[in-house]
Amino acid sequence: MKSSPAAMLYRNTAARSVLRAISSSNASVARSSMGAPIFKAQLTSSARAVRPAIKPSFALAAHKPVTTALVRFASSSAKDDENVDMMAGMKAEAQVIKDTFSLKDVPKEAMALGMAGVIPYLATSLETVYLSYEINRAAALGDGLIFSGQSAELMLHMLEPIQVGYGAVILSFLGAVHWGLEWAGYGGKFGYRRYAAGVLAPAVAWPTLLFPTEYALITQFLAFTFLYYNDARAAATGRAPHWYGMYRFVLTFVVGASIVATLIGREQIQATVKSEHTIKDKINALIFLQKKEKEEAEARRKAELGQDEE
Incomplete structure (x- = not known):
């Protein structure tokens, strides 16, 4: 046995x-x-x-289950610690992002009126994109979906001064905000340093009314971006309410996206739509009209002298 x-x-x-x-x-x-x-x-x-x-394998077999269990426990504990640390870090970063882009401190009245203020800009942009589609369809198929090609082109030219003019008004308003902050003494008195923003904004905005539409929109896009940068710095340094920077970011993003969409839509019809009259064309037309009126006045004067001699 x-x-x-x-x-x-x-x-x-x-x-x-x-x-x-x-x-x-x-x-x-x-x-x-x-x-x-x-x-x-x-x-x-x-x-x-x-x-x-x-056999040596017997002693190893006697200790192996305990050793394996300890190794598994240690590795699982390390993984659990890493997962906990990783989740805590991700939650902390998510909270930082949430706090950074939070609009909870923005007054409800300012938020409501600000979002309502970008509606005309957004509406003209979407309308431009749609009319560009109608013009391209009419050029390819002979007729548009709802409007004819000529009607769509005429409506597009009617929208151009509305969008550019409204952009100039908004830029001037954003500059005037700093005058109000200076008069109220928010964060202290800064004098010409703060007044400069209120003067520079309309000085850049209103000449765009004389530019061709594409150049006017690009100029206004750069002006909106610069004013946002200036407003964000003012909020960070205490020259404006702390919520003003994020508030301006949201509104500037909507306006900037509208301008980009308008430029893309107009790019699609650049070869189809007749080029609009530039400021140079308008000045030349005005000079030609004045010259023609002088020639007509001189001809009438000569005719009147001839009648008197007879």
């Missing part, structure tokens, strides 16, 4: 303990005795004869 590995391990351990006890008690005698080598040799040979063959 074969012994189990556990029984063999127990007997092996007991044999080792007996041998260690005998060796320690007879250590001094074994050193001085002549027969010590023979005794040790016999003892060693007998111990080797009695010792069963133990």
Whole structure:
């Protein structure tokens, strides 16, 4: 009948303990005795004869489940800690972004009127895109979806001064805000430094009424961007309410997107629509008209002198 590995391990351990006890008690005698080598040799040979063959894999197998469990626990704990830290960091960053783009401190009246103020700009932009589609359709198929090509082109030319003129009005208004802040003494008195924004805005805005539509819209886009930068700095330095920077960002984004959409729509019909009269054409037409009126007046004067002579 074969012994189990556990029984063999127990007997092996007991044999080792007996041998260690005998060796320690007879250590001094074994050193001085002549027969010590023979005794040790016999003892060693007998111990080797009695010792069963133990496979190293058994001891490893006995400790492996515990070691594996510890490794798994440590790795899972590290992953859980990393996940917790990562989620906490993502939540903190999300909260920072939310606080940065928050509009909760903006007065409701200012928010409502500001969003209502960009509606005309957005409406003219969408109308320009649609009329551009109608003009292209009429050029390709001979007729538009709702309007004819000529009607769509005429309506487009009617929208141009509305969008450019309204942009000039809004730019002037944004500059005038800083005059009000200076008069109220918000954040202190800054004098010409603050008045300059109120003067520069209309000085750039109103000449765009004389530009061709594309150049006028591009100029106004740059002016809106510059004024937003100036307003954001004013809010950051205490020269304007702290919510004014984000408030202006939202409104400027809508206006800027409207201008870009208008420019894209007009680009699609650049080869189809007749070019509008530029300021140079209008000045030349005015000079020609004045010259023609002078020639007609001179002709009438000569005719009247001829009648008097007769």
